[in-house]
Structure formats: C-alpha cells, structure tokens
Amino acid sequence: MKNNIPLSVLYLLLLFFWQILNAEENINLLVNPNHIKTLFKEGTIKKTDIPNPHWNEKRCHGCHKGKPQKNKLRLENKDTDSLCNNCHVIMTNHITAHPVDSDVPEKMLERMPEQFLTKLNQVRLKGKQLNKLGCISCHDVVKQCYKSGFVDKDINPMFIREGPYRSRSGFCYQCHNKQAYQRLNAHDQITDTGQWLNDKCLLCHEKVPQQDSDGNRDIELKVKDNFIDICLNCHQWNPHPGGNMPFKGGGGPMHLVVPSRQINEQRKKMMDLHQVNLPLENNTGKVYCATCHNPHERGIIKDVRNAKGADEPKRLRTKNICENCHDL
Numbered sequence: 001m002k003n004n005i006p007l008s009v010l011y012l013l014l015l016f017f018w019q020i021l022n023a024e025e026n027i028n029l030l031v032n033p034n035h036i037k038t039l040f041k042e043g044t045i046k047k048t049d050i051p052n053p054h055w056n057e058k059r060c061h062g063c064h065k066g067k068p069q070k071n072k073l074r075l076e077n078k079d080t081d082s083l084c085n086n087c088h089v090i091m092t093n094h095i096t097a098h099p100v101d102s103d104v105p106e107k108m109l110e111r112m113p114e115q116f117l118t119k120l121n122q123v124r125l126k127g128k129q130l131n132k133l134g135c136i137s138c139h140d141v142v143k144q145c146y147k148s149g150f151v152d153k154d155i156n157p158m159f160i161r162e163g164p165y166r167s168r169s170g171f172c173y174q175c176h177n178k179q180a181y182q183r184l185n186a187h188d189q190i191t192d193t194g195q196w197l198n199d200k201c202l203l204c205h206e207k208v209p210q211q212d213s214d215g216n217r218d219i220e221l222k223v224k225d226n227f228i229d230i231c232l233n234c235h236q237w238n239p240h241p242g243g244n245m246p247f248k249g250g251g252g253p254m255h256l257v258v259p260s261r262q263i264n265e266q267r268k269k270m271m272d273l274h275q276v277n278l279p280l281e282n283n284t285g286k287v288y289c290a291t292c293h294n295p296h297e298r299g300i301i302k303d304v305r306n307a308k309g310a311d312e313p314k315r316l317r318t319k320n321i322c323e324n325c326h327d328l
Helices: 007-031 035-044 082-093 106-111 149-154 168-172 263-273
Strands: 120-127 128-133
Touching: 035 082, 082 120
Parallel strands: none
Antiparallel strands: 120 128
16 A cells, blocks of 8 residues: 655655755854855845854854853954954944944043943054944843853843843943933923923924914924824834734724724714814824824913813823724
8 A cells, every 4th residue: 555645745844854954054154154245245145044143052153163262262253343244234234223333432431331341342543542332342242152141032132231221222321421312302392481482393393383363373384294203203103002902913003094984073073072172184184193192382372172181191182082083
C-alpha cells in the first residue's frame, strides 16, 4: 500500500525547510557584517534580509570576532559607530531622531550623568580634546548581550541607557536643560488683568480675531481643511478617544469623520438643549478636535454657547460629552 503525501502537506514541508534555510542564510550575514552595506547597495539583499543581532546570546558574531570577554571585547570594528551603522545606516534614518558625532557643549557636560559621560567618543582635533556623541552614549548595548538583562526587553527594547523612562522627554533631560525645553501652552491666552496675549492667538489664527457688533469674531485659522493639524502640533491623538477602553483593539473609535444623519440630528438637538456650540469643519463637515474640546481660555469668548468648556476638565464643552452625538 502506497503512502502518498498530499501535495498541500508536501508544499508546507518544503516551505518550512525553505524558511529554516533562508533564516540560517540571513544569520550568516552577521559573520561578515562589514559586507552588509555593500550587499544592500548591490541589491543582493533587502532590508528584510538583515538579521537582528540584539537580545540574542547566539548572535554575538554580529559585533564580535570570537567570544567577547570583559577585558577583551574582540569587536569587528573598534569604531563602534561604524559597527552599528553596518545595519542601522540601512535600517533607520537615525539623523531624524538624534545626530551622532556631534560635539557636546561644556554646559551639557557639566550636567550629564556619569553613565552617559563615560560613553562619549573622545576625539583629538587640532590638539584639542573633543567629546562627541556616539551610539553607545545613549544605547547601553551591553544590556542586551547577557541573558540576565533580557527581562528588560519588553520595557526597554532599544536598551536606552539607564532606561526605561516614564516618558521620552525624561530620557532627553539626562543631557538637555529641562527649563529650556518647556512646552509652550497655546491655551494660556489672557493675562490676570484680562488682556489678550495676541501672540498666542497667532499660533492658530491667521490674525488676531476681532469681535463685531453681533458678538462674532473673524476666526480664520491657519489651516483651511484639516483642522486637527493645528492641534497635532502639540497633542498626540492616537489612540484617542477611548485609548484605554476595551474596544477596537484598544485604539478607540474613529470620530474624525463626517457624522451620519442620525448623529448630526442628535448633535443639533443637544446644542439647543445645552445651549452649546459643537462645531464641525467649515469645508468638510467633519468632526474635529474642537467639536468636543474648547481650546480657548475662559474670558476670551463672550458668546455663551461658544464659551462653554473653556478651562473645564479636558476642555470638554459639556460634562457628558458622548451624549451630544450618541443617543445613550
């Protein structure tokens, strides 16, 4: 009796072994990592072919010639930046995140923690000692070399030095002066004596709005269609709203759309009921950030309907904001 293997099973077996062989071939690229850039430029390999040596104790050969020891690292290249760039000059455009090989100012050296200070590149140029930023100044590469450090892989995947940090800016302030990088509050728009801070108006508006006899204002914005672009200069919206709610994979529903007829009727009804304005984009009729949030400080807008929500928690125009559109 013949044991015929179905073609579908045979195909899956061949695919499985091909993936194993292909993965092994990719890993072998780490044997000569200095050739990766050349192979990529020639078109022999793609980005997806470049294996990741990090967080894997069996891929030390991506950076080391032989087994590294504490006092004998046996690096493929003593220039660690060049070693990193065998892969990362292809995989990422890191210059957009932070430049390397840049001089570190004296004042920054004074406040820089010891763990960062000792990992700067020491360069002599024209008889002067320079301290330059390098890859390992910010990335603690050793952390991901040993299995004992693998517990931090999920919370600090990029092995940021002294990480993880509660926020990205917390990491930046290890070297940069926090006071010099305080975020401008666009919602602080009026002085204690009631004077408008005109420069704040011009962050969003083409010119300082003026109130006419009907109580309306010339409120032309710097953008004409996609009004959320103004808010996204400072605020991250995704996932929002409902980012922590158990629906849509944690991403929240999509609100920035033209509302349905039913929702629009509910919106108009609730505007009259609560004497509040829930504006839509002028040209598109879409919901945007200011439909639910009032971006103005209390005292700027005199009209009651448009003024509601100013300086309220989360700047919401009404407390039960969802019921303005959804019949709960």
